[in-house]
Amino acid sequence: MTGICTGRVAAVTGAGRGLGRAHALAFAAEGAKVVVNDLGVGLDGTGGAAGPAQQVVDEIRARGGEAVAHGGDIATTDGAASLVATALETFGRLDTLVNNAGFLRDRMLVNLDEDDWDAVMRVHLKGHFLPLRHAAAHWRAEAKAGRPPEARVINTSSGAGLLGSVGQGNYSAAKAGIVGLTLVAAAELGRYGIQINAIAPAARTRMTEQAFADTMAAPEGDGFDAMAPENVSPLVVWLGSGASAGVTGRVFEAEGGRITVMEGWRPGPTADRGARRTPAEAGDTARKLLADAEPPQPVYGAQ
Template identity: 85%
Template sequence: MSGICDGRVVVVTGAGRGLGRAHALAYAAEGARLVVNDLGVGLDGTPGPGGPAARVADEIRAAGGEAVAHGDDIATAEGAASLVRAALEAYGRLDTLVTNAGFLRDRMLVNLDEDDWDAVVRVHLKGHFLPLQHAAAHWRAETKAGRTPVARVVTTSSGAGLLGSVGQANYSAAKAGIVALTLVAAAELARYGVQVNAIAPAARTRMTERTFAETMTAPGAGFDAMAPENVSPLVVWLGSAASAGVTGRVFEAEGGRITVMEGWRPGPSADKGARWDPAEAGETVRALLAAAEPPGPVYGAR
């Protein structure tokens, strides 16, 4: 196998199913050597049937590629450290990290248990931070040894993290945090040859099958617009050396559409040059809002 990732070593978390599996297979098709991570839990993070990482690794090898499976919990320091070690022990290097692992525990805000909040924030946000931290430490050491890498990180946010989603306060907060983590990492790690970008994908997976219950076909295109494989080409390109110069960006990907998302920017502003009184501040805010672009609607809001 050869392609734009020929020879690169790529780690994908949550790669046993859905988007992660599609990413892993797409990287392998472009010549990458894979570490396929998946803990094998159910949709809500509870123990489920094991072995999805091994099955995907087997699938890659059966197609002529190279892959090893990794089943540790990457939301722990030891699990994240062992993830990086798995790449180094198997292949002697690490070039690209794709952080994708996650699950859902949806509740309306007033019914959201603390455990459900903690579990979802842990797997999504901590599960992004720890692998990124350990990979970054490796790339920093490489740079200090005079071997500056051509390293790439692709994180996974969501439209819920950009606009919010009714019934998903925990998931939305975690996915918004991933965007901020991505921006900080892009700024801090550039000196070590690392580019960091985020995607906000829309695809049919275990997590979204109720949202995208029906197969959607783009008019005249003849393809399943909600297939996770549609997102993977962008992820593969961002994880390749071909994406040189692209960092600190957020992309939406759905079907055949790629969108560069433009985040918080200053809008209408007023400066009195002195302290406002409350009524005066309120009048000013209403005038500013009248001149501002309306925010995008929260998913699921009526």
């Protein structure tokens, strides 16, 4: 199989279903050898089975590609380290890491248990940090040994992390943290030939099908299925390829046929009087600045 990722090795976490599966198949279709990571857990992170990861591996092999399953928990040091080791031991290299694994524990804030907070933070935020940390350590060592990599990392944020989402305080906070991690990692690791970007995808998956059952229904006949996870994967594959040289520290929204570069927080209206204000004066100034500022985008699910 040939394509823009020929000769590259990509590791995709949470690749047994949904977006991760679509990404893994798309990388393989473009010539990459793929490490398919998945614990096979339920939507809330409980349970576990090796089947989903192996099924994707079997699909890739049936289409003439190369892949290996990895069932380690990437939110642990050992699991993240073994993900990198599996790529190196099986295929001799690692070029691209796609951090995608996650699950939901949705509650309104007053009903959100500490365990639900910790579990979502663990899989999304820690589950991004640890694979990134171990992959980056390998690539830094390669660079210092005179073998500069053409390394790529694609992190998975969400519109919930950019705008917030009612009933998803834990998920929104974790996904916002992933954006911060992406920006810092891009700044720190660029010197070693490592590019890090993030996507905020919208697609029909197990995590979204209940919340968006009406708007995310697949079309009948030959109509374009705007919410198919496969629509997001072409951008991910390009970001994970050598063709994306020079693109780092960016956040993209991807949905259907639409790709948007998100521009993030930028300074808006400002006032500096060169001296301390009283609280009343600070309030007056803030109200004047707010009157000149762009209104914020609405939080998902807000009335």
